[in-house]
Amino acid sequence: MTVTYTADVSSRRFISNFLRVLFRWRGSIYKLMWVDLLVFVCIYVLLAFIYRVCLNSTLRKGFEYAVMYCNSQLNLIPLSFVMGYFVAIVMTRWWQQYTTIPWPDSIATLISCSVHGFDDRARAMRRTIMRYVCLCQTIVFTMISPSVKKRFPSYNQIIEAGLLQENEKQIIETLDLAFPHYPKHWMPIVWAASIVMRARRENKIRDDYAVKTIIDELNRFRGLCGFLLYYDWVSVPLVYTQVVTLATYTFFLCSVIGSQWIDNPQSPTANNLVVKYFPILSILRFFFYMGWLKVAESLINPFGEDDDDFEVNWMIDRNLTVSYLIVDEMHQEHPELLKDQYWDEVFPNELPYIDESKRTAPPVHSTAKLIPSLDNKLGFYMPQSSHSLLSQNTSSQMDMTTSLQRLREILKRQNESEDKQSSTSMNLEELIEQRHREKRERLRHRFLNMNKPSSTGRGYVVTVLRPPTPRTSQRSLIEEENEAEEEQGEEEQTKEPDSDAANKKPDKYE
Numbered sequence: 001m002t003v004t005y006t007a008d009v010s011s012r013r014f015i016s017n018f019l020r021v022l023f024r025w026r027g028s029i030y031k032l033m034w035v036d037l038l039v040f041v042c043i044y045v046l047l048a049f050i051y052r053v054c055l056n057s058t059l060r061k062g063f064e065y066a067v068m069y070c071n072s073q074l075n076l077i078p079l080s081f082v083m084g085y086f087v088a089i090v091m092t093r094w095w096q097q098y099t100t101i102p103w104p105d106s107i108a109t110l111i112s113c114s115v116h117g118f119d120d121r122a123r124a125m126r127r128t129i130m131r132y133v134c135l136c137q138t139i140v141f142t143m144i145s146p147s148v149k150k151r152f153p154s155y156n157q158i159i160e161a162g163l164l165q166e167n168e169k170q171i172i173e174t175l176d177l178a179f180p181h182y183p184k185h186w187m188p189i190v191w192a193a194s195i196v197m198r199a200r201r202e203n204k205i206r207d208d209y210a211v212k213t214i215i216d217e218l219n220r221f222r223g224l225c226g227f228l229l230y231y232d233w234v235s236v237p238l239v240y241t242q243v244v245t246l247a248t249y250t251f252f253l254c255s256v257i258g259s260q261w262i263d264n265p266q267s268p269t270a271n272n273l274v275v276k277y278f279p280i281l282s283i284l285r286f287f288f289y290m291g292w293l294k295v296a297e298s299l300i301n302p303f304g305e306d307d308d309d310f311e312v313n314w315m316i317d318r319n320l321t322v323s324y325l326i327v328d329e330m331h332q333e334h335p336e337l338l339k340d341q342y343w344d345e346v347f348p349n350e351l352p353y354i355d356e357s358k359r360t361a362p363p364v365h366s367t368a369k370l371i372p373s374l375d376n377k378l379g380f381y382m383p384q385s386s387h388s389l390l391s392q393n394t395s396s397q398m399d400m401t402t403s404l405q406r407l408r409e410i411l412k413r414q415n416e417s418e419d420k421q422s423s424t425s426m427n428l429e430e431l432i433e434q435r436h437r438e439k440r441e442r443l444r445h446r447f448l449n450m451n452k453p454s455s456t457g458r459g460y461v462v463t464v465l466r467p468p469t470p471r472t473s474q475r476s477l478i479e480e481e482n483e484a485e486e487e488q489g490e491e492e493q494t495k496e497p498d499s500d501a502a503n504k505k506p507d508k509y510e
Contacts, residue, residue, distance in 0.1 A: 003027030003307055027307035032294040033287070040286050043256050044279065051260060063260075068267060070258030079251045079289060086244045087296050089236060094299040097231050098310060102224035104133045104319050107217045108326035114210040115199050115327075123328060125199050130323035132188035132195075133221060135163045138316050139185040140225045144232040145303040145312045163320065183229065189222040236300060248293045252286055371410065 003026060009017040025031055051063050108130055115126050138158060141148040151157065155172065158164040168191075172184055196214050199205045205214075259282035261267075261275045269275040298306050342348045353359050 002309070002311065029291045029294065031307070032298060033290050036290050036294075037283070037287060040252060040256060040290075041283065044259070044282075047257065047260055051262070060263075064262045064264045064267070067257055067260045067262050068264070070254045072258075074251070074254050074258050077247060077251045077254075079247055082244055082247050083289065083292050083296075086236075086240060087292055089240075090296045090300050093231070093236065094302050097228070097302055100224055100227045100231070101310070101315070102137065102221045104130060104137070104221065104323050105326070107133055107214070107221060108323045110210070110214050110217060112327045112331050114205050114214060116206065116332075117204055118331075121202075122199075122204050123331075125195055125204060126327040126331065127324060129192045129195050130327050131163060131320070132192040133218070134316070134320045134323060135188040136185050136222065136225055137319065138163055139183075139188075140228055141303070141312045141316065143183060143185070144228060147303075147305050147309075148312050148316070151313060185225055185229075186222055189218050193218055232303075241300075244293065244296070248289060251289065255282060255286065371406075 003024075005021045005024070008020050011017075051060060055063060111126050111129055115122060115129075117123075135158070138148070138152065142152050143149075152161070155164060155169045159166065159169060172187060175184055175187070193215055196205065196211060196218075200208070200211050205211055259275070259279045261269055261272070261279075274280065298308055302309050303312060350359075
């Protein structure tokens, strides 16, 4: 069961929140390594007792040489680098395994929306599909989790839990005998896909797109279950785990010798009374490095029975219950449709708070405080905060006054432009109506011009242009010459009467 302490560290306080979780026992580092720490202290005390009581002068001198050598060469072991990289790999792998665990909620929602009908057959289809989905996950958990394997040691316990039927058990056992070396966790997903196709043929599912979506979700669920098996089969390389373990225990074997107090003037701790009676820093170093190794040991397989392992048994119970609730109890059911409280307002301006002082302002963008310069030379500038202004002299206050005046002018210009835009928007309809009237007037004049006879009396002539040919071009030239001569003759005829009338005297003079 995962140890959760998020509520204790949800908000920062005057004293560190992490100090409150240091005194927990379940899932703590003390529970993981108290035995190792006790062994380390016992070995240290035993070596100190032997050196100070049991050894003669010759053996004491040899022990002192060993202590000084271990103390001088201890830093040659790169324990921090090796351990840090190993724990980082284990932590990443631990979280990836949790995100790989599939949840049947999306499949249950699709089944409830797509498989229609309230009769017993439609209900049996929905419930059986979700039971097969949960059965697939349970079989996978029995293969990778010792706690689930203890709960379901055989198919009989799965039948008692309601996840498997007797005829389905016989089919799986028959295939286990025929193909004993391959897992059969995928069989319930195949059965669920067959039921989906049968529901389509019986028109319980009314379109092929819903069938495809359900099949895709079933395949995705099966793929995630397969990935859990891959994480179980392919672990962190054994050689890396061996290197880290050997480096840690070798380091502290040398540390328990090198941290001994010796009565030798060449030793840097000869006159140190703290090291002589209790090596506090050596014990803390052992506590941190060994605790690091214990964290990696605890998280390398999160499906075990440690305090921080995943609650796979709870997941099995939860998934089956929620799946049946979605596809059966809540099938095509929803509360009564009512108008919400913001129906007349369309959308709320502000949502209510119990304590109005807790209402937060909207987030401010990083360029929100940039103000355009009036002289258009500097571009933009950032106004100074009130805190910095209080710490400056009178000249800075004058600059603040100038900047405020500029800001007022800018806001005034913006308001004037907004007023102009509003007046323009108010006259927009009149402008549109005027454009329509002008368009109608142009069309009317164009129609009158088309009906008006020309000076030649032939009315409106439409000319169609075609590409010229040698014959047509020669013929068109002749026709143009004839038309020009006719027009000249008509003009002469119209001019002659006018001249005679001008030269003729009125009747009263005859």
